[in-house]
Amino acid sequence: MRYLLGLAIIWVGLFASCEDTKKASEETTSIASKKEKDSVISKTENDSVLLKTDSVAISQKSSKNPQTEITNENAVSFFTDYGNNNPETSATIQTQHGEIEIALFKDTPLHRANFIYLVKQGYFNGTYFHRVVKNFIIQGGNSDNVATVRKRNKIGKTYLLPAEIIPGRNHTYGTLSGAKEYRENPDNRTMPYEFFIFLGPQTSSAHLNESYTIFGKVVRGMEVVEKIANLPADEGDWPLQNVYIKGIILR
Template identity: 45%
Template sequence: MTRYFLLFSSVLFLFFASCEDTQKSKNINTNTTISRDETEKDSAIIKKIQEDKEQEKKLVINEEPMLVQEELMPFLMQYGKENPENRVRIKTRFGDIEVMLYQDTPLHRGNFLFLTKQGYFDGTYFHRVAEGFVIQGGNSDNRETSIKRNNIGSYLIPSEFEAGHRHTRGAFSAAKYAEQNVSKASSPFEFFIVQSERGAHHLDNDHTVFGRVTKGMDVVDSINKQPVGEGEWPMQNVKMEVEIIE
């Protein structure tokens, strides 16, 4: 009887030991799966960090800007002579806006062509929408835009009111800084398009009109209807790309 009891006990021991090993094996497999998932998440995070670093490398802040105020006028005049194009296309998700730049505002035309060929406007927004008045573009809240501005330079464009262009519907005009700007010099980076049917003649001889929309005022009208938040900034960004037509 004792012998049978010992044999039975051994069988039970082996059976439970086998069950325990199976359970441990299941736990090991489960833990391995969790570990693999965590590793994949970690790899994705590391990849994203590396991509961000690569992007940062592309956005290099130059110690010396391309343009300085003291050399601005001769540079823009010469640039305008070497780059005679006067038609540009502004591409948005609402459609394209085509603009003719005036030859008799050479500083503003030269500056706009220069910025376009530098790729400055690509990725900026129509960041201000004043319903029934204007849409204003050339800025964004992206770090890339501020870096581009730093690299190009901090300067103002002298006004070119003598050309006599007025703020009628479709006028393509330069924004300007209001503070400490008695000469009414223009911002090099921002522009606006008059949307109002009546025009915006209170801006004549206050902002320099240096072009006009030749195609796409329906696009201007669509952008002008977009809902806005604080500071007349559209609730959904209206991104642009600008290219030279001819």
């Protein structure tokens, strides 16, 4: 009898032990499953965040306005707005012969804004002082590179700037003016991509005064302008050695 009772007690103990083990195993499995579930949720949430971030980035990229093509119809409004938001009035032209610092005039706002815009678009980088005339002018903003034509086509290949000629403001040593097309241009509109610095005596300025917009003046580096003006050139006034505009710094 005692033997049977002992067996019964052992059997109950083993059963209880198996139940505890089963319960512990189920709890462990449940915890592991919950952790795995949490891990999946966390990963899904993270992926969702990443997708949102990517979506925003893509959305921002796709909503970015393309560069406005400037035309004769929108040039005035475009450069009026651009000039209001870009107040720089100083530019330093970097060449292999030295630097030329120019003050840009506020009372020729369209020309000032156009010049600043072209600088910030990187237009002048790699162009030349392509015309040099001793004791008269040096002219910059053009080149024989295909890249220059491409830049003009992208920015606006046909627009001209309205003249901003200030009465009584004449060409003097170091003045900066916009170049001009002669054909069908009775209003003295300016070619936007080219400019010239005047060196000549007053007797050489009669045909320039009141015909070309003066929108700045050299305040430092006229010795560099003189050096460039005296470089050997061909019959078309193109320097025999290219004079690169390496870059222009605005302030």
